[in-house]
Amino acid sequence: MMLIHCPYCDEKRPEIEFAYAGEAHIARPDAAEQQEMSDAQWSEFLFIRDNKRGEHCERWWHANGCNMFFNAVRNTVTDKFVKTYKMGQKRPSASQISKWNEGGNV
Amino acid sequence: MKFSARSLFANALSGHQNWPEQFPNKEPKKEYDVVIVGAGGHGLGAAYYLANKYGITNVAVVEKGWLGGGNTGRNTTIIRSNYLFDESAGIYDHAVDLWDGLSQELNYNVMFSKRGVLMLAHNVHDVQSFQRHVHANRLNGVDNKWLSPEECQKVVPILDISQNRRFPVMGGAFQQRAGVARHDSVAWGYARAASKLGVDIIQQCKVIGIRRGADGAVEGVETEKGYIGAKKIGVSAAGNSSVVMDMAGLRFPLESYPLQALVSEPVKPIVPCVIMSNAVHAYISQSDKGELVIGAGTDQYTSYSQRGALHLVEHNIMSICEIFPIFKRMRMLRNWGGIVDVTPDRSPIVGKTPVPGLYVNCGWGTGGFKATPGAADMLAYTIAHDAPHKINAPFNLDRFVGGRLIDEAAAAAVAH
Numbered sequence: 001m002m003l004i005h006c007p008y009c010d011e012k013r014p015e016i017e018f019a020y021a022g023e024a025h026i027a028r029p030d031a032a033e034q035q036e037m038s039d040a041q042w043s044e045f046l047f048i049r050d051n052k053r054g055e056h057c058e059r060w061w062h063a064n065g066c067n068m069f070f071n072a073v074r075n076t077v078t079d080k081f082v083k084t085y086k087m088g089q090k091r092p093s094a095s096q097i098s099k100w101n102e103g104g105n106v
Numbered sequence: 107m108k109f110s111a112r113s114l115f116a117n118a119l120s121g122h123q124n125w126p127e128q129f130p131n132k133e134p135k136k137e138y139d140v141v142i143v144g145a146g147g148h149g150l151g152a153a154y155y156l157a158n159k160y161g162i163t164n165v166a167v168v169e170k171g172w173l174g175g176g177n178t179g180r181n182t183t184i185i186r187s188n189y190l191f192d193e194s195a196g197i198y199d200h201a202v203d204l205w206d207g208l209s210q211e212l213n214y215n216v217m218f219s220k221r222g223v224l225m226l227a228h229n230v231h232d233v234q235s236f237q238r239h240v241h242a243n244r245l246n247g248v249d250n251k252w253l254s255p256e257e258c259q260k261v262v263p264i265l266d267i268s269q270n271r272r273f274p275v276m277g278g279a280f281q282q283r284a285g286v287a288r289h290d291s292v293a294w295g296y297a298r299a300a301s302k303l304g305v306d307i308i309q310q311c312k313v314i315g316i317r318r319g320a321d322g323a324v325e326g327v328e329t330e331k332g333y334i335g336a337k338k339i340g341v342s343a344a345g346n347s348s349v350v351m352d353m354a355g356l357r358f359p360l361e362s363y364p365l366q367a368l369v370s371e372p373v374k375p376i377v378p379c380v381i382m383s384n385a386v387h388a389y390i391s392q393s394d395k396g397e398l399v400i401g402a403g404t405d406q407y408t409s410y411s412q413r414g415a416l417h418l419v420e421h422n423i424m425s426i427c428e429i430f431p432i433f434k435r436m437r438m439l440r441n442w443g444g445i446v447d448v449t450p451d452r453s454p455i456v457g458k459t460p461v462p463g464l465y466v467n468c469g470w471g472t473g474g475f476k477a478t479p480g481a482a483d484m485l486a487y488t489i490a491h492d493a494p495h496k497i498n499a500p501f502n503l504d505r506f507v508g509g510r511l512i513d514e515a516a517a518a519a520v521a522h
Contacts, residue, residue, distance in 0.1 A: 001415055016417055020407040022361075043507040047359035047450045051348035053410050076362075079411050 004060065005084045008068045021059035023049050024071040025091040053077050055097050060084070073097055109213050128294060129301035134308050137335030138166045140489055141327055142342060143313050143350055145169030146178040147289070148467055148474065149342035150296035150307070151482025152489070154212075157303035159483070160490035165305045166336075167297075168329060170312035174293025177344045180412075180444030181475040182367045182401045184380050184391065186223045186284035188243050188250045193500040193512045194453065195246035200497050201480025202283060208479060214295030217288035217394065222379040223281045224253070224261055226429070228273040232385055236279040249283045262381060264432055273386050273428060286380065286391055286399075292478055316353040316464070323462035324354070340465045340489050342481075345410065345445025347468035354461050358468070359506045360447045363404040364414040365472050368422070368441035370433075372396030381429070388425035398436065400426055404446060404472060414443040446471050450506065452515035456484050456498040465489050466503075 003012040029037060029045060037045075050056065056076045061069050073082040073092060083092070083100045092100070107113060107126055117125055140156060142149045145167045156162045169175075185205055187198035205218050227233045236252070243250035255267040258278045267275045297307055308331070315328035316339065326335040343350045345362045377392035388402045402422040405414040419441055427434050449455060449469035454477070456467045467485040470477060484498035494502065505511055 001417055015415060039507050039509075043359075044357075047506045048357045049348075049359070049361050051358070051361050051408060051447075052352070053346075053349055056408065058407070074407075076408055077410050079407075079409055079413075 002079065002081070004072075004081060006062045006065060006068070007070050007084050007086045008062065008066050013062070013065055017062060017064040019061045019063045021061045021069065024057040024059045055082060055101075057091055073100070109215075128298045129307055132166075132301075132306040132308055134166060134168070134311065134329070134331055134334045135306065137326070138306070139164040139336075140338045140340060141165075141334055141336035142167045142340045143327065144176070144342040144344065144346075145173045145293070145297070145307060145309065146176050146342065146344060147174065147292045147296060147478040148178075148344075148470075148481050148485070149340070150174075150293055150300055151478055152340055152342060152467065152485040153305045153307075154296045154300035154303070155483045155486035156490060157300055157305055160486055162490055163304040165300075166308055166334065167300070167305060168308045168311045168313055168327065168334070170310070170330075172309050173297055173307065174290055177444040177446065177474055178289055178293045178478075180365075180367070180442055181289060182389070182391065182399050183286045183289050183393075183475055184223065184284070184389070185218070185287055185476040186281050186380070187248050187476070188223070188225070188239060188279065188281045188284070189248075189514055190239055190242050191512050191514065192246055194514055195243065195248050196497045197454075197456075197480055197484065197501065198477060199246070199248050200483070201477045204479030204483060205287065208287075208292075208295070212295040212299045214291060214298060215288070216291045216295055218285065219287070219394075220283055220285040221391075222261070223284035224258060224379055224381050225279045226258065226381065226383040226385075227276045227278055228383065228385040229276065233276050236277070240279050243281075248281075250279055250281045253278045253280050261379060262377070264376060264430060265381075266431075273383070280379075284380065286393075288394075289475065292475075296482070313350060313353070316350075318354065318461065321462070324464050336463075338463045338465065338489050340467065340485050342467045342485060344468065344470070344474065345447050347447045347466065351459070351466065351468075354459070354464055356459060356461065356464075358455070358503075359450055360469055361408050362410060362445050362447050363407070364409050364411060364443040365401070365404045365446045366414040366418055366422070366441060366443045367399065367401040368419060368438050369393065369397040369399050370436045370438050373398070373436070376432075383425070383429055386425045386428050388422050388429070390426055390430070397439065398426075398433065400438075404448070405443075410445055412443050412445055446474070448472070450515075451511040451513045453512035454481065454501050455503050456481060456501045457488055457494045457503065458492070459503060 382389035
């Protein structure tokens with residue numbers, strides 16, 4: 001079982017306390033944007049996902065813990081968590097992720 | 107050579123030392139009419155049907171690993187077609203029709219055993235939803251019938267039908283035509299039959315790029331063994347479909363999750379059919395070797411690791427022991443994970459893509475094995491005609507823009 005670092009509790013807790021909540025940094029369009037959006041753009045927002053091999057930004061929910069949502073960078077080939085970070089922080093750049101990778105685990 | 111009682115006898119005389127190889131491992135030619143990416147059951151089947159049914163024999167199947175080493179070798183070999191919607195009934199029942207004669211057609215024993223699938227109902231909602239499935243199936247000509255608890259017990263004698271259990275058996279939906287097949291034989295049988303018709307099977311040849319011309323149409327694939335020209339490309343890459351489609355600049359509505367399964371030590375026959383329980387969340391069958399084959403749902407997070415978390419396996423075994431306490435002291439031998447590509451509506455995508463000459467068969471999620479011959483035939487048809495067959499036409503990519511989803515996720519079965 002994986003140990004996942006919750007950035008709010010600032011503790012590594014077992015995976016069963018957490019729920020996966022999909023790809024991160026997909027912003028819901030605001031009311032004005034929604035008026036203008038085409039079907040293809042809705043499809044992109046609702047259904048299309050990166051689903052990539054390698055470092056993936058994703059949301060996790062500390063459901064059986066502090067109950068907070070947070071974001072994480074995880075390598076989808078090794079399942080290794082590179083870093084977890086609080087909601088509201090920007091998507092890390094590729095160079096930031098590789099820096100974290102060099103620095104070892106979270 | 108043809109497998110027969112005569113060839114078996116003749117080879118027995120020489121101590122089974124002189125069986126010829128079943129299919130040669132080829133090096134790629136410069137160009138093919140069709141290149142299929144992925145040598146699992148679906149990809150090899152598509153190559154076979156292209157050559158056999160649709161008259162295109164200049165075909166290569168390229169595979170990054172070894173033949174049948176992906177999800178074809180990592181599933182629980184269950185075959186059924188008791189899906190709710192008309193579109194699903196069409197494509198899954200087409201597969202079951204093809205399964206029926208497959209051993210004879212390929213001259214290869216795929217060991218398709220129609221031992222039936224029993225889906226147990228444990229609450230009023232289950233009863234209503236499964237009866238709805240039974241009625242919908244029968245209207246579509248798909249075999250399925252409702253069994254009372256006593257009738258369920260007649261099929262599965264070890265089933266406890268006392269009504270004071272935590273999850274009482276309130277009945278079940280039984281598809282007699284469903285069953286299991288031997289997964290390796292499916293890949294090997296298709297490979298042997300296809301290569302006999304001139305198809306090249308190229309293993310350990312990872313595709314690393316898709317080359318497109320000025321008009322956007324495909325020209326070929328870049329691989330670890332060099333460039334291979336292709337007039338048309340069919341992608342049948344299961345969990346890695348997003349990765350391959352990305353090479354053509356396409357983003358797909360797919361997420362790849364690990365799906366785990368496990369087998370026990372072999373025991374004498376005790377589980378006569380496939381038994382599924384959505385409420386307790388597990389399913390079980392017994393292989394011809396005697397191992398109990400057990401599975402349930404996917405892991406919670408996307409991954410390409412081909413392994414999953416242990417607590418899911420624990421939950422899975424707890425569920426099986428809840429239904430069948432008799433298995434509490436069974437020892438488990440092996441457990442594995444495959445990477446399944448899941449669509450938002452849990453129905454596959456089989457058809458054309460926005461890139462001319464590029465065709466796709468993906469999104470089978472947790473239910474790909476049962477569909478092997480049907481999916482393969484439909485991919486081959488679509489490639490040969492540059493247009494989908496009426497069976498796979500509803501399973502297009504456009505439904506995620508137009509909204510005409512085939513929502514088996516909402517309709518069915520947890521273990522789908």
